[in-house]
Amino acid sequence: MIRFTLAAGAALLLAAAPVLAQTTAPQATTSAKVQSASVTPGSEEWLRQRGESYHQASDAEQNPAEVAETIRLNAEIAARNAAAERAEAEGAAAFERQSAQWREETARLETRRAQYEADLAAANAARAAYERERAAWEAEVAACERARRVCVTTPPAKY
Template sequence: MIRMTLTAAVALALAAVPVIARSQSAPTPGSEEWLRLRGEQYHRAPDSEQNPAEVAATARLNAEIAARNAAAAEAEAGAMASFEERNAQWRAETARLETERAQWEANVAAANAARAQWERDNAAWEAEMEACRLAGRVCLTPRPPRP
């Protein structure tokens, strides 16, 4: 029983060796090595054995594929250029809006500072008027102008 188990283990190990060897360096699909591993080979027939109709059809198909690939590359380049242009416009618009926001915040801060100053000036004027009235005098100091 042990001998049979050992024999089976050795057989499995030996069967796995080619699989492990193949998986360590996978050939490129379509390459000679790739075809050979699958039992296939590609040998170009000499020109004298080529069918002119098949050669012409293959050349036409290759030209169509090349044209589609060129059109796709051109469309992709156009799409990328359009994206870059719109991205630049978005960045410029964002920068403009940020500048406007910063200006608005500065304007709000200036208005708040002016209002606070007026409130202080007005409070001082009211205190002066009250002191003047309490002293029994006539006060003619004008009220501070509103901001």
């Protein structure tokens, strides 16, 4: 029993070891949190507290080639963004056109379907009326034949 308990405890420790290894201690104390809350986001102090640094050199210290390259890259990015916005607007317009065409086609087909159903209902009603008239006529002819008399009747007109 003791061996089983020890084995179970060892297995539990082995299973928990990766989790315990990944657990990190809190990095910021309460005073650091209060201090960082009073710092303006984006300021040099704010960046420094997060382990980052950014310092813009004065215009005199700027490398003209780097400035020109940065301007060129920014213009290229702006041009790509403008092209992407145009493409998105064109895509949205094309979608709206296709959607409008689909709605028109759907409405047209629904109208045709409704007309078909109305025509079918009218045809079924006409067939039922014809079949009733035909059955009545056949019954009348059969009655005349049973009575051995001549009946002059015309069959109902075809529907």
